Amino acid sequence: MEKDQLPKKISRRSFLSTTGKLTLGAAGILAGSAGLFYYGALQQRKGMEKSSAEIPENVVNLGEFDWFQTAQGVEKIDYEAVIRDAWATKPVKGFVYVTKDETGKLVVFSPVCTHLGCTINPSSETEKKSRPEMLFSCPCHGAQYDAKGNEIRLQLPPLDTYEPIIAGGSVYIDISAPIKRQRS
Ligand code: FES
Numbered sequence: 001m002e003k004d005q006l007p008k009k010i011s012r013r014s015f016l017s018t019t020g021k022l023t024l025g026a027a028g029i030l031a032g033s034a035g036l037f038y039y040g041a042l043q044q045r046k047g048m049e050k051s052s053a054e055i056p057e058n059v060v061n062l063g064e065f066d067w068f069q070t071a072q073g074v075e076k077i078d079y080e081a082v083i084r085d086a087w088a089t090k091p092v093k094g095f096v097y098v099t100k101d102e103t104g105k106l107v108v109f110s111p112v113c114t115h116l117g118c119t120i121n122p123s124s125e126t127e128k129k130s131r132p133e134m135l136f137s138c139p140c141h142g143a144q145y146d147a148k149g150n151e152i153r154l155q156l157p158p159l160d161t162y163e164p165i166i167a168g169g170s171v172y173i174d175i176s177a178p179i180k181r182q183r184s
Pocket residue numbers: 113114115116117118138139140141142143
């Protein structure tokens with residue numbers, strides 16, 4: 001979805017350049033990324049206004065939780081962030097795909113094909129007609145991924161995912177921590 005097609009409250013949403021120090025009511029964020037994951041896994045919405053903390057620079061805001069609950073299909077969400085390690089500070093820009101699984105839980109996919117790293121696209125209407133389970137396809141060598149991010153044509157590993165962190169009414173991910181998965 002293009003930004004100008006988003007509902008007004010979404011189009012105003014800044015995909016946070018987390019270089020800004022923003023305040024968020026989320027106790028789990030105090031503990032850094034690992035704490036964020038734990039925090040996000042424990043809850044979807046409860047207890048989020050209890051304290052304030054700074055958002056780490058590698059954690060990006062994807063948008064409002066409520067909006068994702070009403071969204072249908074696959075949303076492409078841009079982000080900007082800063083990743084730091086002991087030696088370097090690296091600004092990064094990119095996007096992820098956000099959808100929901102069959103239970104309604106948010107799923108955040110990396111758009112990087114697990115073959116050679118091309119950027120995948122949501123499958124076209126024609127592709128969906130030929131293979132309904134295909135959610136994404138890769139323009140480089142034809143990899144196809146289903147709604148769980150499993151590759152269904154070339155025996156490749158599944159897409160990386162990001163753990164969604166729900167806090168203060170928004171959905172965040174730690175962009176420095178993609179979850180690599182093995183083919184099952
Ligand atoms: S890079 Fe995607 S199929 Fe080769």
